[in-house]
Amino acid sequence: MSARTASGPRRVAVIGGGIAGLATAALLAAEGHDVEVFEQRDDVGGRAGSLAVDGFRFDTGPSWYLMPEVFEHFFRLLGTSVEEQLRLEVLDPAYRVFFEADRPGTPAPSPLDITADTGANLATFEDVEPGAGRALADYLSSSSEAYDVALRHFLYTSFTSPLGLASPDVLRRLPRLLPLLTRSLQDFVGARFSDRRLRQILGYPAVFLGSSPERVPALYHLMSGLDLTGGVMYPEGGFTRLIEAVAGQAAHHGARIRTGATVVGITTEELPAGRRPRRGPRSRATGLRWRDREGQEHVHAADLVVGAGDLHHLETRLLPPDLQTYPQSYWDRRTSGPGAVLVLLGVRGELPEMPHHSLFFTRDWKANFDAIFAGSVPDPASAYVCKPSATDPTVAPEGHENLFVLVPVPADPGLGRGGADGQGDAAVEAVADAAIRQVADWAGVPDLAERVVVRRTIGPGDFAADLSAWQGGMLGPGHTLRQSAMFRTGNVSKRVDGLLYAGSSTIPGIGLPMCLISAELVLKRLRGDTSAGPSPEPARPAEDLAVGPR
Incomplete structure (x- = not known):
């Protein structure tokens, strides 16, 4: 059965125990699917890892908690809340x-x-450069609008339907949005502020996007509204606590998490001639091959495989050349x-x-x-x-x-x-x-x-x-114009039916919130949901579904 249409419970194998893989496992398990996660390292977390040495505990990855609406929505989809999971x-x-x-x-x-305090930040800008306080207020107003539009139309979509992009809400804002795509963040900021210190404060979020101010579109000025206004x-406990909370939700809903399990190949079979679509995949995923800590190889059967690790590795190392949607030649043209x-x-x-x-x-x-x-x-x-x-x-x-x-x-x-x-x-x-x-x-x-x-x-x-x-x-992959939004690497294989992708390599992009959204995009594909916005949140059950210490 196609991974692009709604279906009954599936056996799902998730490759990678970073936040995207854990979030995917949690959402699909809560939906009633039979989910198993395969993580090659001894601990989950991926880039959001943790290291303990001589009484010190270091987060080895993300350390900025931004876009709180995304975290709140994710946990509510699972019947819980940020308040119940994190301090x-x-x-x-x-x-x-x-x-x-x-x-x-x-x-x-x-x-x-x-x-x-937004007011204090406006005053700081004004002290550095007369007039910059007013300019920052206008900048943040534009940032807030761009962020709101992105949440409603550009982040929670796989761009399978043009209706989201052609909505009256987007069309009404096109005169303001299009210039933000055709000029760089550096130019956008430079036209409004002269002092290089202020320019740097407004330009540095480009680094969070894997790029630089002169390489990312000005649309990403939306990032500044996140730390300058809220x-x-x-x-508490660091970002490893966030990983524990997401993993806890996955386990709570029935997903199994296997560590020390290195996936060495995605197994496939050819679709019978009578079941092949006129256009699209000729093969379907049947599971994966994985190797345990002792080097023993195993086969795991699945109806659906979700690659939630590095997409270059998944495509070029775990699939034969004829089944790669994104072969090495594709990556040679990417940044x-x-x-x-x-x-x-x-x-x-x-x-x-x-x-x-x-x-x-x-x-x-x-x-x-x-x-x-x-x-x-x-x-x-x-x-x-x-x-x-x-x-x-x-x-x-x-x-x-x-x-x-x-x-x-x-x-x-x-x-x-x-x-x-x-x-x-x-x-x-x-x-x-x-x-x-x-x-x-x-x-x-x-x-x-x-x-x-x-x-x-x-x-x-x-x-x-x-x-x-x-x-x-x-x-x-950095968020240049040709690697952002609908131009970013897609989250479905065009060669293998039942193979989907999540994580920072695919839409919507880099960062913990984006990885949570990428997991939801897998859920939406299985539901056959082509809407542009976040999924409807379930009503809270009477019982307390909180997982983890409070």
């Missing part, structure tokens, strides 16, 4: 931005704080988001100079991004630092701080892998050393390196080896 704290300041000096030998501009939140060097530091003593989130922006931002996409490590490099111990005492021993440092670098596994205590590959450790020096200098913590008691690094080689990430990228 969220609004961060204030949301983040602090440190800037490189305008010229060598001159003092750096003072750091700027973005808070949970603040940034943090789930990866950046790679990253992650530096996980346990630090003795307090670091009041930095709040929960800090951004370190270089003076010549264009040169920084150009170097990354040209294959070179920038010097100096912009960086992001998360200090969750500012909010969560459970992530570090008493009297210590937990630092997660992310430095965007080229998506190139050849840069190497990280390691413990500076023993990773040379290029990765050199990036880590430079980042520690930079943070120490710009934030005013001259003895930072001497206070490090735990150090672990992760490089592009680790993303490639551990997560099967295309080109060792930290996020997935």
